Amino acid sequence: MTAPALAAYDLTGRTAVVTGAGSGIGRATAVLLGSCGASVLCADIDGTSAGITSAHIESEGGAAWSTAVDVARREEIEGAIDEAVTRTGRIDILANVAGIGEQMTALADVDDVILERVLAVNLKGTFYGCRAAAQIMSKQGVGNIVNVASSVVDTPEVTGLTCYGMSKAGVVQLTRSLAHELGPSGVRVNAVAPGFILTPHSSRHFTDAAGRIDEEHRDRFLKRFRDVSPLGEIGDPTDVAHAILYLASDASRFVTGQVLRPNGGQAMPG
Numbered sequence: 001m002t003a004p005a006l007a008a009y010d011l012t013g014r015t016a017v018v019t020g021a022g023s024g025i026g027r028a029t030a031v032l033l034g035s036c037g038a039s040v041l042c043a044d045i046d047g048t049s050a051g052i053t054s055a056h057i058e059s060e061g062g063a064a065w066s067t068a069v070d071v072a073r074r075e076e077i078e079g080a081i082d083e084a085v086t087r088t089g090r091i092d093i094l095a096n097v098a099g100i101g102e103q104m105t106a107l108a109d110v111d112d113v114i115l116e117r118v119l120a121v122n123l124k125g126t127f128y129g130c131r132a133a134a135q136i137m138s139k140q141g142v143g144n145i146v147n148v149a150s151s152v153v154d155t156p157e158v159t160g161l162t163c164y165g166m167s168k169a170g171v172v173q174l175t176r177s178l179a180h181e182l183g184p185s186g187v188r189v190n191a192v193a194p195g196f197i198l199t200p201h202s203s204r205h206f207t208d209a210a211g212r213i214d215e216e217h218r219d220r221f222l223k224r225f226r227d228v229s230p231l232g233e234i235g236d237p238t239d240v241a242h243a244i245l246y247l248a249s250d251a252s253r254f255v256t257g258q259v260l261r262p263n264g265g266q267a268m269p270g
């Protein structure tokens, strides 16, 4: 790789806020952005996990700190973004990674409490983060927002994830609308739509309430996703983190309003 290509991924002097940074894709993203030189605020509803991520970044020589934030509570995510700006004077990157999903549930059995929580975290939480960051980024004249959708928006034939799918389809539309609105202010907005990535979130499909894994169900479940990938693989959190890094860096200078699909070819929409 030539030096200019590497320079496009250099995030030195930039501030990143990563939600859901305590686990899975969010943790991998925070660590990767930190390794590229960004100062990273690791935000998660689980403040202890977020602290483990920020401590890891610091132990590798990076700059990071953490905060407990429920993204579904507008004042909490706004407060986190304000804190990042107060501390570093700017916000260059917002990665809206925090997300939840229901257990696979037939429509007739969907509980209103679950419906409201999934929409509140995945859709409204992403909206609140975008709105708070966009105001500051527009004034700066530069900034990057990366939202996390899901390949479920490409594969609605997956039954039982109606609330999750609705929320993630909304995230895609939010991304496109904001890309239009914010582009003239120098702010890019993109999304990733990951395929199956093995994390605590995706393991819920074969884990019971006591945390016990049904191994037979797991093996069948994972095989199903491997079988629909031309690569014959399921993904790792770092596969998504690299896609987010690309969208958050100058390497994607001419990319906005797009959905990048780190999904092993599990879905190939035209």
Ligand SMILES: NC(=O)c1ccc[n+]([C@@H]2O[C@H](COP(=O)([O-])OP(=O)(O)OC[C@H]3O[C@@H](n4cnc5c(N)ncnc54)[C@H](O)[C@@H]3O)[C@@H](O)[C@H]2O)c1
Binding pocket: 019, 020, 021, 022, 023, 024, 025, 026, 043, 044, 045, 046, 049, 069, 070, 071, 072, 097, 098, 099, 100, 101, 121, 125, 148, 149, 150, 151, 193, 194, 195, 196, 197, 198, 199, 200, 201, 202, 237
């Ligand atoms: N794992 C997959 O197969 C997959 C596929 C497509 C999309 N995604 C999306 O990727 C994102 C990350 O998922 P993951 O697989 O890394 O899950 P994960 O469960 O490993 O991590 C999610 C993190 O978000 C945090 N979180 C949950 N609710 C929150 C809230 N209200 N406020 C702040 N933090 C909150 C959790 O504490 C956790 O640390 C989610 O948006 C998910 O929908 C995951």
